[in-house]
Amino acid sequence: MIFVLLAVVAIWGTGHLLSVPTGRRWVMIWILLAAVLLAHAILPPDNPLPRLFGGTFAGWATLAAILIVIAGYNRGLGALRARVKPAPQAEQGPFSDTELDRYARHIVLREVGGPGQKALKDARVLVVGAGGLGSPVLLYLAAAGVGTIGVIDDDTVDNANLQRQVIHRDQDIGTPKVFSAEAAMRAQNPNVVIRPYNRRLTPDIATEMFEDYDLILEGSDNFETRYLVNATAAALHKPVIGAALTQWEGQISLWYPASGAPCYQCVFPEAPAPGLAPSCAEAGVIGPLPGVMGSMMAVEAVKHITGAGEGLGGRLLIYDALYADTRIIRVKPRADCPVCGGARDTV
Numbered sequence: 001m002i003f004v005l006l007a008v009v010a011i012w013g014t015g016h017l018l019s020v021p022t023g024r025r026w027v028m029i030w031i032l033l034a035a036v037l038l039a040h041a042i043l044p045p046d047n048p049l050p051r052l053f054g055g056t057f058a059g060w061a062t063l064a065a066i067l068i069v070i071a072g073y074n075r076g077l078g079a080l081r082a083r084v085k086p087a088p089q090a091e092q093g094p095f096s097d098t099e100l101d102r103y104a105r106h107i108v109l110r111e112v113g114g115p116g117q118k119a120l121k122d123a124r125v126l127v128v129g130a131g132g133l134g135s136p137v138l139l140y141l142a143a144a145g146v147g148t149i150g151v152i153d154d155d156t157v158d159n160a161n162l163q164r165q166v167i168h169r170d171q172d173i174g175t176p177k178v179f180s181a182e183a184a185m186r187a188q189n190p191n192v193v194i195r196p197y198n199r200r201l202t203p204d205i206a207t208e209m210f211e212d213y214d215l216i217l218e219g220s221d222n223f224e225t226r227y228l229v230n231a232t233a234a235a236l237h238k239p240v241i242g243a244a245l246t247q248w249e250g251q252i253s254l255w256y257p258a259s260g261a262p263c264y265q266c267v268f269p270e271a272p273a274p275g276l277a278p279s280c281a282e283a284g285v286i287g288p289l290p291g292v293m294g295s296m297m298a299v300e301a302v303k304h305i306t307g308a309g310e311g312l313g314g315r316l317l318i319y320d321a322l323y324a325d326t327r328i329i330r331v332k333p334r335a336d337c338p339v340c341g342g343a344r345d346t347v
Contacts, residue, residue, distance in 0.1 A: 132290030133219030
């Protein structure tokens with residue numbers, strides 16, 4: 001018995017040192033065991049060879065049977081494991097757990113839901129102007145989870161802005177507005193991409209810039225920029241949500257001739273004569289009014305992106321803060337409009 005055990009140890013140890021495959025080592029051990037069984041089966045008990053091996057035929061046969069059962073079990077178990085396919089990994093959803101919790105009040109809304117929130121994350125929105133209207137727009141777009149937000153403005157934060165431009169702080173005075181706004185938006189929601197453009201919107205860059213966005217929000221403070229935004233967006237079949245305000249009154253609409261709505265120039269063919277539409281610096285503006293109109297712009301943007309409700313295409317909403325009055329005026333494309341020609345192309 002001891003001789004056989006020593007032989008088994010020698011076979012296994014020598015095979016390990018010589019890097020003999022495990023399977024071959026087991027074959028050599030089985031050959032040794034077969035020789036032991038054969039010696040006990042054909043030779044008399046008093047023969048030197050059976051005595052060297054020790055034990056009896058019945059004992060060695062029992063040991064062989066046990067080893068065969070164990071080997072068969074291991075081989076069968078290995079075969080079963082090879083046939084089992086690992087469970088597929090659950091696909092990573094578009095939102096992290098933090099985002100799902102953040103946007104939960106959107107997702108439970110029937111009109112938005114998960115698909116609407118995903119549309120917001122995939123959306124690319126350009127905001128023209130980071131002043132009174134741009135301040136609430138930018139903050140609410142970031143808070144809503146709009147995936148990519150561009151903002152273009154060439155102005156810097158001034159002390160006189162802080163009465164109404166709530167995205168900027170006292171410590172931001174002298175800072176370019178787009179960078180001040182960027183910092184506030186990143187602090188509000190680090191999950192969105194912010195693209196600040198510290199320059200004035202001009203004809204030579206407008207087309208290339210607009211091509212990279214799905215929706216334009218126009219909140220500038222001058223007619224030159226409004227007409228430029230309108231003409232560029234109309235040529236590219238891009239929707240524009242535009243608003244304007246003065247003193248106690250604001251107005252907002254969706255300019256989108258590709259969907260059958262008028263463009264800005266359909267409704268306002270020419271800029272008013274100098275002095276007829278004074279700027280906020282000249283005429284003044286009540287502080288919260290840009291917040292009201294800018295928030296409306298953000299709501300209309302979310303609606304447009306998610307497909308919720310009815311937008312303001314073909315309707316001009318006018319809000320009179322002084323008398324708490326809201327009116328809606330129907331507007332329509334103008335066939336002789338030099339920008340869109342009353343186009344009603346379907347997108």
